[in-house]
Amino acid sequence: MRYLYHAMRMNLKSIAQYRASFLMQNIAQFIMVGGEFLAVVVLMTRFSSAGQWRAEEIMFFWGTMQLTFALCECLGRGISTFAYYVGSGDFDTILLRPRPLMQQVVGHRLDPRRLGGMIVGAGAIAMACARLNIVWTLEKLGLTLIAALGGFFLILGLFLIEATVSFFSVRSIEMVNVLTYGGRTTCEYPVDIYPRPLRILFTWVAPFALSMHLPISHVLGKPLFDVPMALVWLAPLTGPVFFLLMTRVWYIGVKHYRSTGT
């Protein structure tokens, strides 16, 4: 972990060298995610509810997803852009260094301009909370936190699938986007509004429902699944478990890695 800390510090230092650019990119991100926010607002003005969820509740789900996803793109930039390092041969450099591989990949890049996206996500959550009059207890705060953490690792794991695919095919990453960006778009809304195939996909294959929606549904007081409270607390663990699983798969991929050569 010391390596990771060091790498992140170096990244921050290099970003601090380009302050104006950093500010501009953050504003750009803010506007971009703001555009998506506008989309949800338009839909919610038109329809005012989705399934059993009221507009404000949907806003809560949406905000959590945006916040988590932006955080993931910020800290996990090294994983989400991994395909480029394979294509450019940068991965060779990484392989040569006598430091833990995964830490190096994660520490390779940091993308703090996602801060803009995080602010919009947090803003949406705050707005939803204000309208819903949620009484914050320690339990609810804890559930929100582990939902964000579970989602964070789950999304990182999904990006790792993309990274692993890039060992075998330098192009055609677009298709794998379905899981990451498709997952984001789909799971901005709680899974129970979708028909069965999508519900199964995002509960058991890419478990957004277990890691994010279930704890949040308890925060909102409308449990998604009828399970004991202990399981609700454990469900977000699917995120880290998924991540660890994909890390193993990725390491198998590393064994098959052939340099593109330059």
Next chain:
Amino acid sequence: MMQKLRPYLTAFRVRALLETQYRGAALGGLVTQMFFGMVYAYLYSALYAGRDPAGLQATITYVWLQQMFFRALFMSDGELQQQIMTGSLAYTLCRPVDQHLYWISRNLAAQTVGALMRALPMLLVQFLLPADIRMSLPASPLALAQFTISLVLGIFCVSQIQAIGLACVMKTLDHRGLSSMLSLLLMTFSGNVVPLTLFPDSFQQLIRYQPFAQVLDAPIRMYLEGQPMGDWLINLVIQLMWIAALMALGRWMWARQLRNVTVQGG
């Protein structure tokens, strides 16, 4: 006249041929667009919740048509950016052609062929979908004709918008931030993220006549319900007016930018 147009037609043809080589990308796009189309169709089914089945059907059709022609909205041609970065722009500038028109003809080819390569298979896949998320047929043969003609103008329109976008990013060496912002603007206000038909009624007049809506939204509205000849012609005139205005702006910006362009590298 023909002689003068020849370089542009050739550029169009060459770029179109090149685009047909990217079959892997087209397949990838097809899978992604199908997935997003299905998710949106189910999402709107949930949002409508049984109210207004006709409205839901129209929205689903709207979503599918947007997904089919998504490629036209997507600015992929990073070639000029690369040329500016590497300095090979110098060779391009040596060509005795109008740079703006030359780029537009190449862009038109990429957008048209790229979009068709995704749209046609997607049309076939429609037959395999469950009936409740399938797109519906055009309102009438006339509506289909109106849609097709308007769509051609729409693609002209998006090319002009993208040329302007390119002129905006020409100055910066790292164009990614600004580029993705522009493409998001385009996707939001052309109705790809949320159908423009779902915006509040009080906004409708404003939102349907802005330039981004001329690309896909205007044709799709014709597909959904055919328009009386008079209304249709007015719509076409609006599209043409925007094309002319955007083209004038784009040409002015290009002329300015290319005069000041710095050739990098050595």
